Amino acid sequence: MKRSIAVLGTGRMGSALARALLASDHRMTVWNRTKDKAEPLALLGATVASSALEAVTSAEVIIVNVSDYKATAGILRDDAVASAVRGKLIVDLTSGTPQGARDAAEWCGRHGAGYLDGAIMATPDFIGTDAGTILVSGQGQAFRDNEAVFRALGGNVQHVGQDPGRANALDSALLALMWGALFGALNAIAVSQAEDIDLGELSRQWTATAPVVEGLVTDLIKRTDAGRFASDEETLSSISIHHSAFQHLLELMDARGIDRAVVDGYGFFFQRAIAAGQLHGDFAALSQFMGKAA
Missing domain, CATH: 3.40.50.720 (NAD(P)-binding Rossmann-like Domain)
Known part of the structure; x- marks a missing residue:
């Protein structure tokens, strides 16, 4: 019925x-x-x-x-x-x-x-x-x-x-992923416009690199679930590699006068991890610092 x-x-x-x-x-x-x-x-x-x-x-x-x-x-x-x-x-x-x-x-x-x-x-x-x-x-x-x-x-x-709250908890987690991508896109647009890069070109390059990003996210979740935070033979990228590239982004943004409000948040967590001796750890090690307030 x-x-x-x-x-x-x-x-x-x-x-x-x-x-x-x-x-x-x-x-x-x-x-x-x-x-x-x-x-x-x-x-x-x-x-x-x-x-x-x-x-x-x-x-x-x-x-x-x-x-x-x-x-x-x-x-x-x-x-x-x-x-x-x-x-x-x-x-x-x-x-x-x-x-x-x-x-x-x-x-x-x-x-x-x-x-x-x-x-x-x-x-x-x-x-x-x-x-x-x-x-x-x-x-x-x-x-x-x-x-x-x-x-x-x-x-x-x-x-x-x-648990009646589980659906909303998952919703918030997935929205955090979505907003990370959307705010990242806004940051990428600002950099592209400052450097006179056509946004159609940005879109084409994102399409080409999106599978790499998806793989990194999947690996990050898997390694965090397993507690595998030290770099090993399966590490795709370490905190040190990301932090070095991040400095280049900050220099570009400062030179072009681009607002750093979003990316300064990333820098805060890089610094927490580095201060804890995790510079050469797998990028997943950052999850130990995102999960609790400073």
Whole structure:
């Protein structure tokens, strides 16, 4: 049997979630504080609820996709809505912190509702496609019981652990990787523009070198997991090699008057590692210093 589902929050992402579920013939109720944002989904077969209580009452599975956990609490912790969630499954696909997810799971448990928390690792256009990735954590049995719902949302929806906060923790880690790449790209653009390098050329050279960078990241994670911080015959590059090249970047940026705010952060960790006698260690040795505040 197809589950009856309510989607609370029909912005771009919430609407994409609802469309994917409608395409899989799930019975769908949608609700949004601004009702006209939900109306287009009625043309696809969704019932537009006049209140969050109506939406929650209509469904076995309630998917929430709003701005943050405070907004989720503002919807669900209304006394009437809180009573209506008993026996239902709450799937919160709102961005937040691991502790926020754990607190939400605890509240749902006290009110007799199941809880799963999810981090959407995709833009709205990927929802409902084979490449759509959502990380889900919390009650494993609830995930397995509703696999058809999650399969409708994307071909790469994964249950990543019983801890409700695990999905958000992974989300933050992966976002850190993404922002590292994006801020690095901004730095590369600034250097290229200062040196009169065409940005099309930068793009072509990045495409050529990206597999090398991906290999370095994979090796860094693997070596850190194994605690292999000393340089050995499999070391791809040591801290000393990176630090030497880093000095050249700093000289170029100073000569061209490029803002060093981002790269000075890198320099801070190089110096911590060198002061601890790790100059000739594998680059992975830096992970010993990033994992704790100075």
